[in-house]
Amino acid sequence: MYVFRLCCIAAITAVCALVLKNNKSELVPLCLTAGGIIMLLYCFDYLTESVNFIKSFAQTTGIENDIVRTVFKIVGIGFIVELTAGSIKELGFEGVADKLILCGKIILFVVAVPILSATYKIIVSLINLT
Numbered sequence: 001m002y003v004f005r006l007c008c009i010a011a012i013t014a015v016c017a018l019v020l021k022n023n024k025s026e027l028v029p030l031c032l033t034a035g036g037i038i039m040l041l042y043c044f045d046y047l048t049e050s051v052n053f054i055k056s057f058a059q060t061t062g063i064e065n066d067i068v069r070t071v072f073k074i075v076g077i078g079f080i081v082e083l084t085a086g087s088i089k090e091l092g093f094e095g096v097a098d099k100l101i102l103c104g105k106i107i108l109f110v111v112a113v114p115i116l117s118a119t120y121k122i123i124v125s126l127i128n129l130t
Contacts, residue, residue: 002046009039032090036083067118073111077104
């Protein structure tokens with residue numbers, strides 16, 4: 001049901017932008033931005049349920065909070081970079097968007113290093129148990 005509502009918001013935004021394009025073209029970016037913000041705010045309600053589940057799962061299994069926090073940072077960085085790059089591409093600056101995506105990947109790699117370190121520690125501890 002969430003996906004259907006989200007698609008309806010996107011379709012209404014696109015139709016409004018199309019109508020405005022013919023009449024008031026200077027309002028099209030504002031319309032698209034407003035629609036995007038409404039879609040993001042709508043998704044946050046759905047996202048909070050998942051975040052709460054992941055937090056309780058991490059507490060139950062004993063996963064360190066730093067790892068969970070790092071995973072959320074990675075996902076957040078990916079979403080922000082992708083959203084911004086898509087918006088920049090819509091404005092016609094594909095070169096800037098491509099560079100942003102490259103920089104985002106580099107940042108994601110650097111942020112993921114603590115997870116690699118934690119994974120290494122877990123593997124070493126499992127090897128020492130046998």
